[in-house]
Amino acid sequence: MSDTDQMTDGTELRELRDSLSAVAMPERPRLEAITARGRARRRRRLSGAAGLSVAGIAAGTALALGTTGAVGPAPVHGTIRTLAPGTIRNAAFKIVKNANDKATLTINPQEFLDPATLQSDLAEYGIPAKVTSGSFCSSDPAPAGFSQVVSLPPRAAPVTPQSGVQPTITFNPAAMPAGTELSIGYFQLTSGGQQASFALIDTNSYSCTSTTPGPAGPPDGSQLVYGGPGQAGPDQQP
Amino acid sequence: MSNDETAFAEFFQESWDPCLRAVAASTGDMLLAEDQVAEAFARAWVSWRKVSRHPAPRAWVVRTALNAGASWWRRRARELPLADHDVAAPGGPGTGLDSVVLSALRRLPARQREVIVLRVFLDLDIETTARQLAIAPGTVRAHLSRAVTALRNELAQANTTEADPCPTPTR
Numbered sequence: 001m002s003d004t005d006q007m008t009d010g011t012e013l014r015e016l017r018d019s020l021s022a023v024a025m026p027e028r029p030r031l032e033a034i035t036a037r038g039r040a041r042r043r044r045r046l047s048g049a050a051g052l053s054v055a056g057i058a059a060g061t062a063l064a065l066g067t068t069g070a071v072g073p074a075p076v077h078g079t080i081r082t083l084a085p086g087t088i089r090n091a092a093f094k095i096v097k098n099a100n101d102k103a104t105l106t107i108n109p110q111e112f113l114d115p116a117t118l119q120s121d122l123a124e125y126g127i128p129a130k131v132t133s134g135s136f137c138s139s140d141p142a143p144a145g146f147s148q149v150v151s152l153p154p155r156a157a158p159v160t161p162q163s164g165v166q167p168t169i170t171f172n173p174a175a176m177p178a179g180t181e182l183s184i185g186y187f188q189l190t191s192g193g194q195q196a197s198f199a200l201i202d203t204n205s206y207s208c209t210s211t212t213p214g215p216a217g218p219p220d221g222s223q224l225v226y227g228g229p230g231q232a233g234p235d236q237q238p
Numbered sequence: 239m240s241n242d243e244t245a246f247a248e249f250f251q252e253s254w255d256p257c258l259r260a261v262a263a264s265t266g267d268m269l270l271a272e273d274q275v276a277e278a279f280a281r282a283w284v285s286w287r288k289v290s291r292h293p294a295p296r297a298w299v300v301r302t303a304l305n306a307g308a309s310w311w312r313r314r315a316r317e318l319p320l321a322d323h324d325v326a327a328p329g330g331p332g333t334g335l336d337s338v339v340l341s342a343l344r345r346l347p348a349r350q351r352e353v354i355v356l357r358v359f360l361d362l363d364i365e366t367t368a369r370q371l372a373i374a375p376g377t378v379r380a381h382l383s384r385a386v387t388a389l390r391n392e393l394a395q396a397n398t399t400e401a402d403p404c405p406t407p408t409r
Binding site for chain 2: 013015016017025026028029031033034035037038039041042108
């Protein structure tokens, strides 16, 4: 055994190996999801879909948009299902369908969230939503029943990069009145944080504005501020 | 299931965790590492005939995952040139990768970190590590030696800070 080989058994490298062994590993994806992803990749390469001719760019693009590429037999909008059925996950967010038919969205504050991806993924869970970035849509008057549709984390929970907290929002699509959809507007704050505003809108009558709802949040809606240095936590209304 | 499919299934089953650990240690972001490793395994599946004959298939997966990650970062840097607040910090929320040693690992120069990842987390020998990185075995030893020294210093410093965060001035 060489000196270097002996070194790999040294304290530092043992600690290194042990510290990662102690980390809880996420669930291994299903093999079918991986092979389906491979087949989808091969199809894209063969067909030159979306004008991409270099292998890997498709996945990179999807990742840049907060998605992870098409996986599964029926890929929709580049969504991945590498985990248990009922779960959508990518670098920016995760959606889990709960047993009570509610869906929980967990946001990774450190990743860029693509509004179009979130909108299409929410739609897959039966949550009609208009997700916008830099603008917010609302109806006047707002449809009733918002508080039955959206649950935000309690105000006391700090949602900063330092806290390690990832904000979670629970949606109850069954409680959405007919003819309504959810409006989710993302704003990049000058503090470096992000603001997500939520409201119910009338599908046939709403308007959008690039003005943020302000710190008080939209009337008859809720607001979450997260990810910035020193953010106190989510601001919830009413 | 064909022989190829069976072989890939076994490889995937046995190699997912070690590969994910290696990539997560290198990137510091478990969520991102998960995506990258899934993509790398998907590519391995597409090219399984080639990958199965590779001298170190796990190393192929790890390198592919890290390359996919590098492409993503490059692309995102072009798309969001001003959004530096969006860049994930190593060991960020939810990654569980916040130990002192892993933080020290991520401060190593890229080549030293690659050597550690292949040598320690994938348990490749010096010769195979050298072939994977297209460098000489002696260079692998040198990188490993420097990496160990750097880690030792980082850990010693961290232990000192932890033991006595506010040292009392001596008279």
